[in-house]
Structures are given as structure tokens and as C-alpha cells.
Amino acid sequence: MADGSQQSSAQAATAVQPTRAASEASGSSAAHSVDAVKIYGRGDTAVRALDNVNVSFDKGRFTAIMGPSGSGKSTLLHCVAGLDRLTSGQVYIGDAELGALTDRQLTLLRRQKVGFIFQSYNLVPTLSALDNIVLPLTIAGHKPDGPALDEVVRITGLGPRLRHRPSELSGGQQQRVAAARALVSRPDIIFADEPTGNLDSRSSAELLDFLRHAVSDLGQTLAMVTHDPLAAVRADRVVFLADGRVVDEMTSPTADTILGVMRHLGD
Ligand SMILES: Nc1ncnc2c1ncn2[C@@H]1O[C@H](COP(=O)(O)OP(=O)(O)O)[C@@H](O)[C@H]1O
Numbered sequence: 001m002a003d004g005s006q007q008s009s010a011q012a013a014t015a016v017q018p019t020r021a022a023s024e025a026s027g028s029s030a031a032h033s034v035d036a037v038k039i040y041g042r043g044d045t046a047v048r049a050l051d052n053v054n055v056s057f058d059k060g061r062f063t064a065i066m067g068p069s070g071s072g073k074s075t076l077l078h079c080v081a082g083l084d085r086l087t088s089g090q091v092y093i094g095d096a097e098l099g100a101l102t103d104r105q106l107t108l109l110r111r112q113k114v115g116f117i118f119q120s121y122n123l124v125p126t127l128s129a130l131d132n133i134v135l136p137l138t139i140a141g142h143k144p145d146g147p148a149l150d151e152v153v154r155i156t157g158l159g160p161r162l163r164h165r166p167s168e169l170s171g172g173q174q175q176r177v178a179a180a181r182a183l184v185s186r187p188d189i190i191f192a193d194e195p196t197g198n199l200d201s202r203s204s205a206e207l208l209d210f211l212r213h214a215v216s217d218l219g220q221t222l223a224m225v226t227h228d229p230l231a232a233v234r235a236d237r238v239v240f241l242a243d244g245r246v247v248d249e250m251t252s253p254t255a256d257t258i259l260g261v262m263r264h265l266g267d
Pocket residue numbers: 040041047048049067068069070071072073074075076
């Protein structure tokens with residue numbers, strides 16, 4: 001360790017399992033929250049959906065978020081993605097604190113830096129699959145062409161069906177279009193809220209292959225909510241929520257270790 005390899009081995013160790021402090025200090029966090037609180041409603045009917053959540057999504061990693069129904073998973077994703085605002089605390093995409101942005105600035109930042117995949121696909125029904133995929137580029141005024149687009153289109157595996165409208169595609173194909181749309185502008189982070197929730201097991205596996213490839217081979221960052229341990233095992237790390245709090249987390253998950261925590265949480 002007396003030679004020049006010392007630094008690189010230290011960096012490698014950090015890359016495998018960074019602490020929160022290390023990841024934020026070194027700028028390796030694509031997005032993170034600090035004491036995030038989200039309260040819906042007021043008075044007697046107020047619901048504390050997020051209760052001081054501190055979570056960081058490291059660049060180039062695939063994080064799964066699990067927890068019982070109503071534990072705040074969607075709320076967390078929506079607030080970190082800038083689709084909704086916190087009651088208190090902060091969320092950051094890179095260095096940008098979303099609470100400090102105007103609605104217009106937030107829209108622009110979302111467009112440039114964030115991709116989102118919904119359980120229900122949310123494609124534009126009147127556009128072809130290809131036009132749906134390139135929509136983020138056309139909205140941003142970019143010409144949709146080049147190798148990056150070809151690569152994204154290729155890995156959808158849709159081939160000639162790219163000219164079809166969403167209603168002419170299976171659920172699995174529609175969700176691959178939605179995933180390609182989230183990926184095509186190469187955002188800093190992609191959020192996915194139960195993206196396999198409406199898919200059969202084969203379509204789920206195809207979508208997860210697609211997402212895993214985006215992280216492992218294209219260097220994307222992904223945060224994905226799922227109920228399915230078989231989906232979560234594809235992640236590098238799993239964060240568990242219960243009652244609006246982070247209650248556990250693990251790296252290199254297996255179906256057994258995930259099920260052990262889920263059973264304990266009583267999903
Ligand atoms: N728009 C809303 N208005 C009021 N309560 C909400 C709203 N959205 C979510 N909640 C409540 O916040 C809590 C967390 O919800 P959610 O984030 O959707 O959980 P999950 O995605 O883990 O199932 C739940 O108690 C839910 O009923």
C-alpha cells in the first residue's frame with residue numbers, strides 16, 4: 001500500500017459501499033433527502049407520509065425501495081423527483097435543492113435531469129411508440145437522432161412495432177416504451193414507481209433486464225419502488241420504509257434477505 005495503488009484501492013472501497021457522508025462529500029450522490037417530512041392534510045386528518053427521511057441515491061447504482069402499502073414509497077419518489085413538494089426538510093438533485101426553485105425552474109430541472117416511469121405507463125395515446133420515446137427530446141427542442149437514440153430504441157427490442165400506437169402494444173411493450181422515454185435524454189436519475197406492477201412475470205423480467213442494463217452498461221442511476229422481491233434482487237441496494245421512515249437497508253440483496261425484512265415489517 002506504499003505505492004500509488006493506495007488511492008485507487010481506497011476509491012474502490014468507497015465505490016462499493018459509500019457512507020452517506022462520503023457519498024455527499026465526494027459528489028457521488030445523484031439525489032438525496034435531508035430530514036424530509038411530508039404531511040398530507042391538516043388537523044385531525046393529517047397524515048405524516050414522510051417522517052424525517054434521510055436517503056441518498058448514489059450515481060450509477062440501482063436502488064430498490066420497499067415497504068408495506070402506505071409506508072410512503074410513492075410520496076418519497078414524487079418528492080425527490082420534484083413532482084411534489086415537501087412540508088419540511090430538503091431534497092436535492094445533484095447540488096440543486098428543489099425547495100429553493102420556482103415551479104418553472106423545477107419543471108426545467110425535471111425535464112433536464114429526471115426520468116420517471118409510472119406503474120400505468122402514462123404514454124401519449126395518439127403518438128407512435130417511437131414518438132413517445134423521443135418526446136422528452138422534442139419538448140426540449142433537441143433533434144431526436146444519433147447513436148444514443150439508436151441504442152435506447154435497440155434495447156427496447158420493439159423493432160417494427162415502434163410505429164404502433166400504445167393501444168396496439170402489450171403492457172410489457174408499453175412499459176418498455178415508457179422506460180426508453182425515461183432513458184432517452186440520459187437523465188441524472190430515473191425514478192420508477194412499481195414499474196412491473198401491471199406486468200406478467202415474463203414482461204417483468206424483460207423490463208428489469210432493460211433497467212439493469214441501463215445501470216450496468218450505460219451508467220444510469222435508478223431508484224425503483226417495488227413490492228416484488230424478485231424485482232428488488234436486481235438492485236444493488238434495497239432501502240426499506242415503514243410508517244414514513246427508513247427502517248432498514250441492505251446491499252447485494254437476495255430473495256431470502258429481502259423476505260426476512262419484509263416479513264418483519266408485516267407487508
Ligand atoms: N394525496 C394524498 N392525500 C392524502 N393522503 C395521502 C395522499 N397521498 C398519499 N397519502 C397517504 O400517505 C401515506 C403514504 O402514501 P404512499 O406514499 O402512497 O405510500 P406507498 O406508496 O408506500 O403505498 C398513506 O397513508 C396514504 O394514504
